[in-house]
Amino acid sequence: MRTPWGLILILATSISWAEAPAPGEVRIEHDLLGEKAIPASALYGVQTARALENFQISGRNLSDYPELVDGFVYTKIAAARANTDVGKMDKDVRKAIEAGGMAILAGKYRDQFPIDPFQGGAGTSTNMNANEVMANAALLETGHSIGDYHVVEPHDDLNMSQSTNDSYPTALKVAILMNNDAMVTELEALVAAFRAKGNAFIDILKMGRTEMQDAVPMTVGQEFHAFAAALESEIAIIRSYEKPLLQLNMGGTAIGTGLNAPAGYAGKVARHLSKLTDKDFVVADDLIAATWDQQAFLSASSANRSLAVKLSKIASDLILLSSGPRAGLGEINLPPVQPGSSIMPGKVNPVMAELVNVVAFRVIGNDTSVMLSAKAGQLQLNAYEPMEAMAILDSQRLMTNTMRTLREKCVDGITVNEATLAANIERTVGIVTALNPVIGYEAATELAKEAYASDKGILEVIREKGVLSEEQIDEILDPANLTGLDKRKYK
Structure with missing residues (x-):
């Protein structure tokens, strides 16, 4: 995620830390269930501690999703600014919250988000983990001690004018949008890599195939440019599906009625969050609908799935085209990156293309999880947004890393077996379609039929029968005539 370094330099303060508590020391905090001992050095508080006891499920923690942590930081800073604007929050408290938040964005206190993202409660534990850590970070960054909640308080200040039900989806939307930027950057780089190969191979003739049978000729360059074009269209899908993510229910609080949120607060949060993130957030038209409606997350997940399907198809094509290499198609060579077998000497497998399929299958499964979570919501809230968060953020990270790996370790190093392609063109019957305008279909x-019966190439039969002169054959087999090749469209 992009960090606003200019804001960090302006807002982060250089206050020395209070003396660190000795190991084993505790402080006592309380909630509606009673008192609880918290490690004295922990920036999290009692509700995080209860979540640590209740949810030990996946072996992951919230800090494994730094983009979601950042999403909460941006959301809480925007809320603090909006609350100050409407006269509800003291400016000194707002400055402290900003200082603590910017410190987190700069990399401090990241180990203070230990809760398991697999949790019940619609994300309340996650929201309170963020509230507690940001409150104590604010205290430390302004020269106070952990737990000095009379200065900055997790509920009254960090959760002011908010509910988990509007802050959690807002933080998640910020995280998804920022991840989209990184994912699209890698997707654009992968498109460029396929374009570069398309240009390099633009004049190399080969047979196209439909239903795994010889069809009509094309060039290798056209095939690779088609890969690029297909992936390029996914960028437009990702960006078009971002519109619902920009619509916020902040200010709706618990169910969208806006209880405890002052007039004008919702619009100010959207404006401040837009400035912090360079995204054009707006207040949703109906905050009650926006609190339970999962369209934004369904759309984001659908875009992930669409890209995964496209990547998987291309990866499977690369596996087919490089198969053999001597007993298969063997048209292209994928760069070898590791030995392929513990028993077969010299074997090299298409592991990078296979990796794409592994990731694609997981992303498609994640999309199913999002769909099931979205439909399981009841009445005025969907309690399963944490599942959607993990599924979408995991998919984005997997595909971003996989596209970079595919480009660097596979696509950039692809070469063509021109002798194999030339031999295929010489023997195939598929180019007979190009003779229809010259000699007729019959x-x-x-x-x-004669070529198939005699196991001869169509060109061999044509030469034997004297159907065409060599000059006519050369003209028909010219890539520009045979494939409709127009190099200008690829520049």
Whole structure:
């Protein structure tokens, strides 16, 4: 996620830390269930401690999703600014919250988000973990001690004018949008890599295939440019599906009625969050609907799935085209990155293309999880947004890293077996389609039948029968005539 370094330099303060508590020391905090001992050095508080006891499920923690942590920081800073604007929060408290938040964005206190993202409660534990850590970070960054809640308080200040039900989806939307930027950057780089190969291979003739049978000729360059174009269209899908993510229910509080949120607060939060993130957030038209409606997350997950399907198809094509290499198609060579077998000497497998499929299958499964979570919501809230968060953020991270790996360790190093392609062109019957305008469909069909019956190439039969001169053959087999190649469209 992009960090606003200019804001960090302006807002983060250089106050020395209070003396660190000795190991084993505790402080006592309380909630509606009673008192609880908290490690004295922990920036989290009692509700985080209860979540640590209740949810030990996945072996992961919130800090494994730094983009979601950042999403909460941005959301809480925007809320603090809006609360100050409407006269509800003291400016000194707002400055302290900003200082603590900017310190977290700069990399401090990241180990203070230990809760398991698998949790019940619609994300309340996550929201309170953020509230507690940001409150204590604010205290430390302004020269106070952990737990000095009379200065900055997790509920009254960090959760002011908010509910988990509007702050959690807002933080998640910020995280998804920022991850989209990183994912699209890698997708654009992968498109460029396929374009570069398309240009390099633009004049190399090969047979196209439909239903795994010889079809009509094309060039290797056209095939790779088609990969690029197909992926390029996914960028437009990702960006078009971002519109619902920009609509916020902040200010709706618990169910969208806006209880405890002052007039004008919702719009100010959206404006401050837009400035912090360079995204054009707006207040949703109906905050009650926006509190339970999962369209934004369904759309984001659907875009992930669409890209995963496209990547998987291309990866499977690369596996087919490089198969063999001597007993398969063997048209292209994927760069070897590791030995392929513990028993077969010299074997090299298409592991990078296979990796793409592994990731694609997981992303498609994640999308199913999002769909099931979205439909399981009841009445005025969907309690399963934490599941959607993990599924979408995991998918984005997996695909971002996988696209970079595919480009660097596979696509950039692909080469072509031109001798194999030339031999295929010489023997295939598929190019007989190009003779239809010259000798007619019936005559071309008879030539094809004879070629198949005699196991000869169509060009060999044509030469034997004197159907065309060598000059005519050369003209028909010119890539520009045979494939409709127009190099100008690829520049």
